[in-house]
Amino acid sequence: MEKKLKLWDAVMIVMGSMIGSGIFIVSADIMRNLGSGYWLIVVWLITTVMTVAAAISYGELSAMFPKAGGQYTYITEIFGKPMGFLYGWGMFTVIQTGTIAAVAVAFGKFTAYLVPSLNDAAPIFQSGEFQITWIQILAIVVILFLTFVNTKGVQFGKILQNVFTSSKIIALLGLIILGFILIDKSNWSSNMSFGWDAFQNLKQTEWTGISGATILGGIAAAMVGSVFSSVAWENVTFISGEIENPKKNVVKAMILGTSAVMILYLLVNFVYLNALDRDSIAFAANDRVAVSAAEKMFGNAGTIIIAILVMISTFGCVNGIVLAGARVFQTMAKDGLFLKSAVENNKNGVPEKSLWMQGIWASLLCLSGQYGNLLDMVSFVIVLFYMLTVFGVIYLRIKKPEMERGYKTFLYPFTPALYLLIGTAFCILLLIYKPGYTLPGLGLILLGLPVYFFINKKSEKLQ
Template sequence: MQKKLKLWDAIMLVMGSMIGSGIFIVSADMMRNLGSGFWLVIVWIVTGVMTVAAAISYGELSALFPKAGGQYTYLKEIFGKRMGFLYGWGLFTVIQTGTIAAVAMAFGKFTAYLVPSLNDASPLFQSGEFKITWIQILAIAVILLLTYINTRGVQSGKLLQNVFTGSKIIALVGLIAAGFILVDFSHLSENFSLGFDSFNNFKKDLSGNFLKEGWEPIGGMALLGGIAAAMVGSVFSSVAWESVTFVSGEVENPKKNIVKSMIYGTSAVMILYLAVNYVYLNALDRDSIAFAANDRVAVAASQNIFGNAGTVIIAVLVMVSTFGCNNGLILAGARVFQTMAKDGMFFKSAEKNNKNEVPENALWMQGIWASVLCLSGQYGNLLDMISFVIVLFYMITVFGVIYLRFKKPDLERPYKTWLYPVTPIIYLLIGTGFCVLLLIYKQQYTWPGFLMVLLGLPVYYFINRKKQTDQ
């Protein structure tokens, strides 16, 4: 593969893939679960520590295996082909493609702010609960357009990534500055004071839906359950940084630059996320964050900061953010499926590069399946179910760092995990706590996604049985 991506391009890929629509939405649900600005910030800090600890740990593996395929390659090399396949299966069926679909739909929904007729138009097709809307068609058009641009070569995808990621970083910094300069009345002290004296969240009705009227104190394990539920949002907003490992084969000096891009990129994004949440807490009171219309807390904060123009400002910012995010996800994901095809674990045609030296067939396979998920309308449910599995795969990969240190201590390691073994252990402890609490309190986020990945096992055995028969 041609080495066309420099360190700066890799950092932009990390940041661009992380910053999508989540940061503009998830804090509303997090506040409903936590009921306090103090705990909202604590959860974002914990997620930040967790994310950067994983990135630092992945650095050792990226230097050991500087090949295309990234996390798939690490798992395959450390734990065998079956584990690598299960990750790749999950990535294609929902992790990468479901995220692409969800981010594209967010682009469509915020475009509808600027073009209300998209919301008002009758569905193109409807049968019972299933329907196809113009917003879905727009989302699919964005996916197919970005897929086409990326078939034109790495340079095209790289340029688009750098422009859109740079634009949204500048816009976010501007929003953060305005959120403290232009707000007439600060809600910071009242939002934070709620967390020091008592733990609390919003009351629920008999169906488990949050009520706007009042809040109730919580403590002990119930508080931990609320924190775990809140972390589903912050974790969802903080994944996909590992996408840069998928394109290791196209990065200059990957043994050094992949490590640097992950650590610099994740650290910068988590600082931005914390600052944006401080803007929400400064501009809005607790109820306004928790019950923002359609969970669009960024729109509510922006209206408070900029007046009526706030809706347009945020709509444009989210459109830029989601467009750039999807470009990064599309660019990177196809490289995993190409690597799997070379290992005989995916469709054979995905292995080939086109005349522009990019895996065109893998790109189109990924784009078409993501488009099907857009039409299904189930991408949101799939992502909720898969959050548990994403963290589980992160944990297995981070554990791989420790496992390799014992199994192959003499391997030449161009980069060694900073503060080993403390850093990987921090991730494993937080990740274990998160997964255990979800298993106890939010099972709907756990077993469906786990079963979805396990469905890959019969596929794996079928592929290998077929290969043995061919031999």
């Protein structure tokens, strides 16, 4: 593959893939679960530590295996093909394609703010609870358009990514600065007055004080949103084969990109705590905390400003995930674990058929309307795969200390151990307190095992 992506392009892919619609929404659920400004910040700080620790740890693997496929390649090289396939299966069935669908629909929903007729229009098709709306159709158009753009070569996808990611970073910085200048009455003191006391109000009834194990369960439930808003940075590893000097630039991009995004996320939450009181954060209409904050700053124009910002943010996010994901399925195909036609590059040097397979399945998930439920279920599994990959750093240090490492994990073994400790606590708490978020997602991934053995048997017969 041609090395057409520089360090700046790689950083833009990391940041653009991470910043979607989550930061504008999920703080409402965090506040409902914990009810205090202190705890809101703590949840985002824990997520920041997790995210940056994982990126620092992945850097060692990216320098050892600087080729397309990224996390799939790392897992396969360290733990074997069955585990690599389970990761790839999860990526194609839900993780990558479900994220594309969810973020594209978020683009459609915020577009409906500017074009109310999208919201008001009758469903195109309805049968019981199942329906197809114009917002879903718009989401599919965005997915197919960005898939088409990326079939024209990595250069086109790169330009789109850089433009949209730069735009949303500038817009977020503007929102952060104005969030402290344009607010007449600050709510910071009232939000922080609860100190380390925690409260819950999940159904907009009344706030109830919580303590002990209930706080731990509340933290785990609250982190589902913050963690999911902070994933997809590893997408840059999928396209390592197209990045200049990948042994150095991939790790730099991951560490710089994740650190910058998490600082932005923390600052945006400071704006929410300054602009809105506790109830206004927890019960913002449709969880759109950013819209409520912008209305405090800009009046009625705030809704339009945030709608445009989220449209820019989600469009760029979909592009980054589309650009990167297809490289995983191409690498799987080369290993005999995906459709053979996904192996080929087109005349523009990109895996066109893999891109279209990903785009079509993501579009079908949009029509199903189930992507949101699926993503809730696999947030747990995403962290499990992160943990497996981070554990791979320690495993290789013990089993293959002689392997060349162009970059060594900063503060090893503390950094990967810290991620594994937080990740384990998160997963155990979710298993105990929110089994609906965990067991179905785990079951969905494990369904890949019979598929793997079927593919293996078929390939053995062909041999």
